[in-house]
Each structure stands twice: as C-alpha cells, then as structure tokens.
Amino acid sequence: MTNLHPDPAREPAQIELPAERRFPFSPWHPVLLPIALVMLIPMIWMVVTSFETISEARRFPPVLVPSSIQWQNYLDVLQDAPFIRWFINSTIVTTASVASNLLFCSLAGYAFARIPFFGRDAVFVLILVTLMVPFQVVMIPVFLIVKQAGLIDTLGGLILPNLAGAFGVFLLRQFFRSLPVELEEAAMIDGASRIGVLFKIVLPLSGPVLATLGVITFMWTWNDFLWPLITIYSSDNMTLQLGLTTFQGRHQASTNLLMAANMMTVLPTLILFFLAQRYFIRGIATTGLKG
C-alpha cells in the first residue's frame, strides 16, 4: 500500500492504444526527445561552459563545442574560493542531519507505531500539524531560538533545527505499522527489550524506507539555502549553496569559472541520485500519499 514505486514486475497501465506500426520507431520519440532536451540543455550547457576559456564562453553566437577541455577552470575555482571548506561544511551538516533523522525518527516512529503510551495520539496530531507549516512562516522565531542557544554563525546552528523532522517520523511510523507484528511479539516473549526488537528485528527489515528517508533528507539539507543565508555570516562557516552565491557575486564576468563552481555543487547530488534513484523516486511518491 505504501509502495507506489513503479514495480518492474507489473505491467504499467497503457493509456493509449498501441499505435499502428507505420514508423520504424515509436511515434512517441518525437514527443519525448524535445521534452528531454529542454530538461537537459540547462545542465549540458553548464557542463560545456565550465570547460571553455573565458573568451569562448563570452562570445555571441555562443561556442557550442569548446576547442579544448579547460580542466584548469576547476582548479582556478578551488584556488579562488574556499570551496573545499564549503564542501566539508555541507558534508558535515548533511551527514549529521541524515544520521540524527534516521536515529530519532526510527525511535519515535516505532513508539508511535507500536508502543501505546500516554498522550500518543495527541502528540502525533501535533507532529502532523507541523508538516503543514512552511519554514518561511516560522523562520524568525527559529532564528531567535538558535540565537538563544548561541549557535548563530556556527555549523551547529545549521544542524540543530534539522535534527529530526516530522516527515521522517510520519514516514517511518506508517512503514513500521505495515510490518507483521508477530515477529516482534515472538522476540518479546523470548525476552527481548523494545530497543532490542527495534534494532534487531524492525530496522533490519526497513532498509528501503530508511534509504528513502536518508536520500530525501540528504537532498533537502544539501540544497537548503534560506536557513544558511539567515544563520551564517562568515565565509568559513558557509555551506556550498551559500558560498556559491558569494562566489557568483564576485565572478559575474567569469562565466566559465561560475559554471565550474556550479558543477561542483551539483555533482554530489547527481552522483547520489544515480546511485539511489529508486529510493529518491520512492521518497517523492510517498510524499504524495499524504494527500
């Protein structure tokens, strides 16, 4: 029920009747190819420009194929700006958020799914309410809380509000409830504690849903912009997204360097996407289930 991911074993519903075979190829290619091009060209153009010299990049009509591959652009970016530092900061913030979301949302999701405790349903409703409240609406008080904690302009300030999310609790609760309860009961009769049941029986069965939560949290944290923009002032504590905007401010005319810099911030998410495409897609399809 919770799995809306396209199942390869199942025949997808064909809406249109099969076209008569007049063409040597499917008549859908002429429809799909332009769509794919529109979606890919901005990225392809970023890659192409990132390998051009500055005089090639800033020429009209545009140079579509660079005369030689300028790897030097990437080195220039690394020399011009603390990109490595920003990369490490983004990695720290993202890793901490993913790890703590997996842990805290697992614990809470399991409690909401299986343990009848005082006030459970009321608290769960409150958590669902926060899913409806956009960050933009509450960012001023969140800023004040983080300021009270003395964490403005620190990586800790970036991590703290993202340690546990309502989406993760909801997602894992729904999944845990769908597991057969008999396994857990058997383990508890054998004397296992709740924590033992969670870590030895439930979580090992939850690989895909944990991967989904991990990938979605990764993308969300890595790509976040508004919160770092409000919290961080000094260059040393910037994330890649924030650093990139300051880099753009100083290198507006060096388009080739800017595209190389952009490439370096997109690459990690691209790699993760190709490694974990199914979990990414499943995570989004699950979001739709809330509706």
Place this chain on the structure above:
Amino acid sequence: MSRVRRALQSDHVTGWAFAFPAVFLILLFGIVPIAWSAVLSFQKTNLLAPPVWVGLRNYEALTRDPLFLDSVIHTLVFTAFYVPFSVAGGLLVAIALNRKIRGIRFYRTAVIVPLVASTIATSIMFLWLFDPHFGLVNWLFEQVGLGPFGFFESADLALPSIVAVAVWGSIGFNVIIYMAALQGIPNELLEAAEIDGAGRWSIFRKIVLPLLGPATLFLVVWSTINALQLFDQVYFLTRGGPGTSTFVVVYYLFDLAFHKGLAGYGAAIAYALFVVILVLTIVQLWVGKKTVYYAS
C-alpha cells in the same frame, strides 16, 4: 526496587523515552515558533533591542503598505502561472513517459534529474542561459528574428522568467507523482472500456482523469503552498527587482526581518501568510472531498 524496574518497563516510560528526542525537537522548531510568531507580530522588534508591544499596529500597517500589496500581487501572479504549468505540464509529461518503448529510462531520467539541482544551482544555470548578451536562449530567439531579451532585467519579463526557472526545477516531482498514480490504474479497467468501444479521448477523460483526481488534488495543494513561499530564485536572480517587479511575500518578509530590522512587522506578514496557506489548504481539501473520486 522492583517497582522502579516495573515503571521503567512500562509502555508509558518506554514510549516516551523513544519518542522524546524527536517530539521535543519537532515541537521546539515547529509548534513553539507558531505561537512565538504570533507574539512577535504584536511587537516592534529588531531582534536585538528589547521588543515594544504595539498591539495590532503591525497588521494595520500591512493593509496600507503599498510594497506589501505589490508583493501579494506578484506572489499571486506567480502562483497563477506556476501551478497550472507545473501540474498540467507534469500530467502531460507523465502520460508521455508512461509507456514501454526503447530509451524510456533515458527520457524518465532526463525529466527527473533537474530535481536534484538546488534552487541556487538552477538559478545560476538559467541566469547564464537567459544572459542578455551571450545567452543560448537569446541566440535561439535570434534564429527566428526575435530579441535580444534581458529576461531578468526587464520589469515585464522578470516574473515570467522566474516562473520558467521554478517550473523547470520542480516539474520532475509532479511527473513522479503522476507516474505513480498512472501505474496504479488497473489495466483491466482500460481494456474493458476499450472492448466496450470507448475512444482514446473518452477513456482518458472519463476513466483516467477521474482516477488521477487524488494525485491532482495533492499536487495543486502542494504546488500552491510552494508557490506562495517563493524565495530562493527571487533572492538570487533579481533581489525583488527590477524596481519592485519581483518583490514576493517571503522575500519582503525576509528583507524586513533580516535587513531592515523590522522583525515584528515581518512576523505579522509571516502570520498572514500562514493563515492564507492554512485556509487555502482547507478549502482545496474541502473542494476535493466534494469532487475528487477516491477509489478505495
């Protein structure tokens, strides 16, 4: 001793111990700020000096603030274009992708892959594509004898250009949701209609579209909420300009709270936005209940 132990093993204690860290954090950063925002909206504060209580004056000022009204109008115009393009566009692309032909994986990946680029990365790509002097898009327009256009530098074109950037960056989400919904339509249903002699268009209109109702409702609500929160692209691409032509609500509230030292006034705007989003969501869900067909 055994009483303590029994208490520790009770479901109430264990349950709370498990749930506490996440519940605490979610309430602290999700529920507390809702109440706090309300308090701030009755104050004059720059987040540094002690706040002054001003009652409803922030809200009164809102109704007479021309820049706020401009921001609301721009936000609504953005929403009015963004939602139909991304939802209807998402549906059309999902239908085109929902078939087994050679290379379909490539097409699906191409449509989904922009989703992983951040709004900032996306904005940088489009700033370059739409460059008034060297941009690829202006070069394409020149081939058909149009332009050049200064997309983000023109008061008329800046907002539509931001719509294009936002749709490009998020349409993959809608496509994924619609594809999942399309996969959920049982084949027998379509075959039965076909045997009964229904045409393609009437199958689509009478069977497929109603079955996609829940997905459509979700996407309309979701896209509307996202559109009302537009910020990143405006901050990066235009800073509200040229003039105030792309000032939108969240950009204005950010500018007030974190640049102009008017956090109380900003909080009043945030609260107004919150109420609007809440009401819109409830209305859309209510309309949906009346009109959307749920299969199960």
